[in-house]
Amino acid sequence: MLKRIPPLFTPDALHALASMGHGDDLAIVDANFPAAGVAAAHGARLVQLPGADAPAVLRAVLQLMPVDDVEAGAARHMEVVGDATAVPPPVAAFQQHLLAAGVPASQGVERHAFYALASRAFLILRTGERRPYGNLLLRKGVVRDADLEDLE
Numbered sequence: 119m120l121k122r123i124p125p126l127f128t129p130d131a132l133h134a135l136a137s138m139g140h141g142d143d144l145a146i147v148d149a150n151f152p153a154a155g156v157a158a159a160h161g162a163r164l165v166q167l168p169g170a171d172a173p174a175v176l177r178a179v180l181q182l183m184p185v186d187d188v189e190a191g192a193a194r195h196m197e198v199v200g201d202a203t204a205v206p207p208p209v210a211a212f213q214q215h216l217l218a219a220g221v222p223a224s225q226g227v228e229r230h231a232f233y234a235l236a237s238r239a240f241l242i243l244r245t246g247e248r249r250p251y252g253n254l255l256l257r258k259g260v261v262r263d264a265d266l267e268d269l270e
Contacts, residue, residue, distance in 0.1 A: 124178035126170040134163045134241045135183055138258045142240035144183070146175050148208070148252035152233070153244040159237040164244060172245045172252035173211035179243075180219040184259035193224035196232040196253040208252035224254060 123132065138144065147153055149168070157164040167175055186192040193216055198204040205213075213223050227235065235255055236242060245252065 122181075124181055126167060126174060126178055128165065128167065131165045131167060131243060134165055135179070138183070138240050140258055140260050141186065142258045143235065143238065144179065144256045144258065145236040145239040145242040146172050146179065146252075146254045146256070147236065147242060147244050148172055148247035148249065149245065150248075150250065151236075151244060151253055153242050156233055156237045157242050162237065162239050163241045165241065166244050168244075168246040170245050170247075171249075172208050172247035172254065173215060175243055175245050176212055176254060176256075177215050179256065180215060180221070183256070184261055185216075185219070185221045186257040186259040187221075188259070189257070190222075191225050192257040192259070193221055194227045194232070194235070194255045195224040196251055197226040197228055198251055199229055202226055202228070206249065206251040208247060208249050209254075212254050227255070 153164055195209050195212060198206060216223060232253060239255065
């Protein structure tokens with residue numbers, strides 16, 4: 119057990135997150151997401167976190183990983199099919215956690231476009247989220263000196 123590490127992360131998840139570089143994408147996806155096929159399409163790493171819901175995984179990720187603040191669209195969620203303006207409960211929770219972390223709200227992406235983007239992600243964290251549309255992409259930012267001050 120390690121200090122300050124969210125306990126829902128497995129060693130595989132921690133290694134994959136630590137291996138990401140600036141500009142790499144992370145997909146946090148729900149239990150219905152075709153993660154194995156999407157990951158296989160371009161060799162994304164797939165880590166299963168079946169005991170956690172997607173917003174909890176996002177909250178834990180935000181404790182460890184900076185989100186890109188250089189380009190717009192660093193956070194993107196899957197749009198509801200047939201109603202791009204709908205905000206399902208997991209997306210509402212994502213928005214709340216992103217805003218609390220100082221990250222702009224996520225932008226909607228059409229379902230098949232989301233699959234294509236997720237297939238090019240460095241890492242896919244498949245959660246146990248059973249609610250539909252619990253899918254989010256995050257682009258990793260740069261760890262700055264200010265991010266490390268509380269560790270000294």
